[in-house]
Amino acid sequence: MSTESQDKSGRYKVRMQNRKKIVDEVISKALEDRGTVILYTGEGKGKTTAAMGTVTRALGYDYPTVVAQFIKGTWECGEKNLLMGSSHPLRWYQMGTDFTWETQDFDADKAAAEALWEKALLALRDDQVYLVVLDELTYALNYHWLDKTEVIESIQQRPKEQTVIITGRGAKQYLKDIADTVSEMRAEKHAFNNGVSGRKGIEW
Numbered sequence: 476m477s478t479e480s481q482d483k484s485g486r487y488k489v490r491m492q493n494r495k496k497i498v499d500e501v502i503s504k505a506l507e508d509r510g511t512v513i514l515y516t517g518e519g520k521g522k523t524t525a526a527m528g529t530v531t532r533a534l535g536y537d538y539p540t541v542v543a544q545f546i547k548g549t550w551e552c553g554e555k556n557l558l559m560g561s562s563h564p565l566r567w568y569q570m571g572t573d574f575t576w577e578t579q580d581f582d583a584d585k586a587a588a589e590a591l592w593e594k595a596l597l598a599l600r601d602d603q604v605y606l607v608v609l610d611e612l613t614y615a616l617n618y619h620w621l622d623k624t625e626v627i628e629s630i631q632q633r634p635k636e637q638t639v640i641i642t643g644r645g646a647k648q649y650l651k652d653i654a655d656t657v658s659e660m661r662a663e664k665h666a667f668n669n670g671v672s673g674r675k676g677i678e679w
Contacts, residue, residue: 510605510638511655512630516613516646519660526608526640527554534563538605541598543591544569545620545643546611568594581618588620602634613643613650627653 513529515522531554533540542565544552555567570587592615598604615621630639631653641650651657 509635510633512653513638513640513656513658514646514650514654515640515642515658515660516644516650517659518644518662520662521660522642522644523610525658526610526642529640530554530558530565530606530608533606534558534561534565537563539564539603540566540606540608541595541604542567542608542610543595543598544610545588545591545615546570566598584618585620588615592621592626596629599629599633599637599639602636604634604637606638606640607633608640609642611643612641613646616647616650617645623649 515525530540530542540563542555544567558565559567568591570584570591595607595609598607612626616623616626627649630641633639641654646657
């Protein structure tokens, strides 16, 4: 090995040793073991996709999981097709109405959201449920279909071991405040905005 290669290897080793020290220190401080609230928001693509990836991960350990989908009630869903056909402990609920800009009926949308929320609420009170996904919950709150105070209190009072994932654009600060982890998807570029239609198996 040349002197230059040895120097490069030595510098790399030092960087990795320093990195390991930082990582080990962070891990050593993470002593609290409990479920968390995770919020995926922002204008970019990938919020529901990220949540469904976690659903798959939880089901890989056979952890009981509940998915409640607001907004996307009539769309076919590839993840649902796959996961509901398995023997894993998964319950999947949907509003059963179309996008709100299609229905244009506040009372019907509100009633459908409230009916779905009642099912989600049962999951949030069940200490056997490991993961609850409230997909597109931000719309149900921002459109005033659900009572904000009840939703927040129900999430905060869930069983200690339970994790909740919330997705949707336009998450208000009160959701960010109760979340342990917040990821914001930034829309830099999207094929749809350039006239490319969404593809089955990719977008849904």
